[in-house]
């Protein structure tokens with residue numbers, strides 16, 4: 001009904017795995033939510049002209065703004081577009097514009113990698129609810145995000161960052177509405193945040209097998225269907241390392257209070273252990289529509305299209321310790337979470353570059369994590385860098401990794 005209040009959503013990275021799942025969730029919410037109308041106000045993609053056109057065309061009221069961050073693709077999109085009332089823009093600045101447009105209530109940050117940083121920061125600075133999938137923003141600039149959020153709060157802004165990452169959504173849910181984070185006088189203080197990890201395609205592989213792993217093998221994830229970068233990150237377990245850092249900033253909790261356990265079934269999405277030893281877990285089948293929807297509707301829980309666990313059959317819920325020798329990324333993640341400063345930017349950039357080189361067949365799977373470790377150790381650490389410095393180090397670390405493997 002047109003009389004209901006409208007939630008205007010901007011989906012950055014709409015053509016990706018999280019982006020398309022978010023579009024599904026918006027259609028679903030618009031059908032079932034009796035108190036609100038859900039509207040795709042803006043959407044972005046990088047080069048996938050056709051898919052973005054299809055997604056935009058699915059809405060009765062197509063998005064007001066569409067960004068293709070790649071200029072050539074924007075021209076191509078504009079040439080073929082039949083959307084009469086849609087502005088088509090290009091470039092990184094256009095992403096910042098849609099993330100901060102006054103009409104937008106919620107920004108879904110679903111661009112992959114450091115490319116999502118500025119638009120995510122802009123959304124926070126403009127007081128939006130940010131449904132955050134782009135964990136790299138917190139890895140690169142967690143302390144800046146934290147500082148911005150607390151400045152915004154003291155000036156009365158409603159800016160908030162709600163997790164889309166399934167582990168962090170699980171923790172957010174386990175902590176409960178009021179008692180989340182490590183707020184000082186908290187009577188329900190979490191003692192440990194326990195992140196679960198599927199273990200990826202090489203959970204049981206030997207180091208030898210990982211040395212010879214092809215991109216094709218590494219891209220074959222057992223429980224989740226995701227974009228290529230995060231799928232490789234899951235195989236090296238760098239994804240879990242990035243999630244440790246993400247949790248450190250999102251919940252303002254020291255690295256020492258974060259643990260990782262392997263849980264191959266991906267049903268327990270993470271756990272919180274409280275001071276009295278009680279452990280809360282959030283469970284659901286592996287389907288990102290649930291955490292995406294919760295970040296959009298929080299604090300409301302509405303029916304979700306995610307199927308329920310089939311309780312007529314037997315489920316095994318296995319928990320195992322991580323083998324830190326086969327998965328050295330974990331140690332790196334804890335280290336970055338401990339020291340903060342410039343470490344996250346350097347490790348994230350080195351990882352993005354190394355994953356790219358691996359996918360192009362230029363380095364081995366087992367070269368990825370050592371490349372990140374070397375970049376971390378060779379950089380000049382600073383405890384309180386500016387955004388400019390973080391971005392400089394991002395470029396430096398990428399060049400370092402390329403230099404190491406230049407032939």
Ligand code: NAD
Nearest residue numbers: 013014015016017018045046069111112115133134226227
């Ligand atoms: P994806 O590769 O499927 O999609 C990436 C999106 O970013 C696409 O829309 C693409 O067009 C856009 N993009 C790529 N390069 C860009 C650039 N240079 N500038 C602007 N836009 C660009 O990735 P994904 O799996 O959807 O992951 C997106 C983010 O969500 C990542 O940060 C990932 O770690 C996080 N995440 C994903 C999942 C999942 O299930 N896929 C789960 C948790 C967290």
Ligand code: MG
Nearest residue numbers: 165166167243
């Ligand atoms: Mg995750």
